[in-house]
Amino acid sequence: MTLDDLDRALLRLMVADAAQPASALGRQLGLSQPATWRRIRRLQEGGILRGRRLQLDAERLGFGVTVFLGLKLATKGRVSLEDFERAVGAIPEVQVVTHVLGLYDYRLRVVARDLADFERVLRRRIMTLPGVGNVEANVMLSEERRPGPL
Amino acid sequence: MLDDKDRALLRRLQADPSLTVPELAALAGLTAGQATRRLDRMTADGVIRGQTAVIDWAALGYPLQVSLRVTLDKTVPGAFDAFLAAAREVAEVLEIQTFLGRVDVRLALVARDLAHYQDLYRRRILSLPHIADIEALMDVAAVKSETGLPL
Numbered sequence: 519m520t521l522d523d524l525d526r527a528l529l530r531l532m533v534a535d536a537a538q539p540a541s542a543l544g545r546q547l548g549l550s551q552p553a554t555w556r557r558i559r560r561l562q563e564g565g566i567l568r569g570r571r572l573q574l575d576a577e578r579l580g581f582g583v584t585v586f587l588g589l590k591l592a593t594k595g596r597v598s599l600e601d602f603e604r605a606v607g608a609i610p611e612v613q614v615v616t617h618v619l620g621l622y623d624y625r626l627r628v629v630a631r632d633l634a635d636f637e638r639v640l641r642r643r644i645m646t647l648p649g650v651g652n653v654e655a656n657v658m659l660s661e662e663r664r665p666g667p668l
Numbered sequence: 669m670l671d672d673k674d675r676a677l678l679r680r681l682q683a684d685p686s687l688t689v690p691e692l693a694a695l696a697g698l699t700a701g702q703a704t705r706r707l708d709r710m711t712a713d714g715v716i717r718g719q720t721a722v723i724d725w726a727a728l729g730y731p732l733q734v735s736l737r738v739t740l741d742k743t744v745p746g747a748f749d750a751f752l753a754a755a756r757e758v759a760e761v762l763e764i765q766t767f768l769g770r771v772d773v774r775l776a777l778v779a780r781d782l783a784h785y786q787d788l789y790r791r792r793i794l795s796l797p798h799i800a801d802i803e804a805l806m807d808v809a810a811v812k813s814e815t816g817l818p819l
Contacts, residue, residue: 576817588805618735654770
């Protein structure tokens with residue numbers, strides 16, 4: 519699917535604020551509301567626009583700690599990856615699980631109320647998963663999301 | 669402070685941000701007016717920051733995602749700020765996190781293919797200031813993608 523400059527501008531506006539109505543998006547691009555809506559539909563149908571995500575302030579909601587975990591499986595071959603992935607994905611505090619290639623097998627993004635809460639999640643829920651080996655934890659201090667190559 | 673009704677609203681909205689206020693209100697057992705007032709208050713308090721579009725970078729022609737774990741030379745004053753400012757100039761960078769731990773900064777980068785990645789890595793990434801060490805991990809599959817907070 520090929521995008522023109524208006525599609526890219528539309529995506530940039532929606533990354534910045536996806537809650538605005540098509541009429542408001544159109545005004546900023548000099549497009550009518552139906553023309554804007556058609557472009558949004560085309561981006562959705564092309565699989566480029568996957569949906570929207572609510573952005574919440576984790577700290578104000580009592581989640582003061584975010585940790586990125588690099589996790590290595592100890593017994594590859596003996597543990598089913600599917601079993602591990604299903605179990606780790608079911609932990610509510612684990613927000614993101616990515617299978618990676620390199621120093622670790624998986625990257626986990628874990629959210630917790632504080633460091634003591636994180637330790638509880640790590641010890642009771644993550645370290646007890648089948649096949650878990652080495653774990654490296656890095657506590658997040660700041661985060662920026664960029665619009666990317668649009 | 670948030671009560672259970674506020675949390676119920678956030679849970680529903682987090683699960684499906686495209687819900688309209690009347691739909692959301694019905695699911696949370698509130699009237700549309702009550703839901704609007706609560707959502708407005710949480711927005712004013714900064715609990716709700718807004719909504720962002722989720723882009724499928726593979727569908728846009730960037731199927732490769734790489735995590736770059738960077739250690740900086742902390743003996744240089746202002747190393748963090750200089751590195752972060754330069755990293756923001758690389759269009760293919762999607763996320764920048766700083767850490768307390770073995771890694772100082774993580775960059776999430778997208779690329780069109782391996783040749784594009786190699787070019788980005790050599791020309792744009794290795795030239796970023798004050799890098800002491802850098803490791804790359806390539807994403808193979810998203811097992812669980814951003815689900816939000818366990819409210």
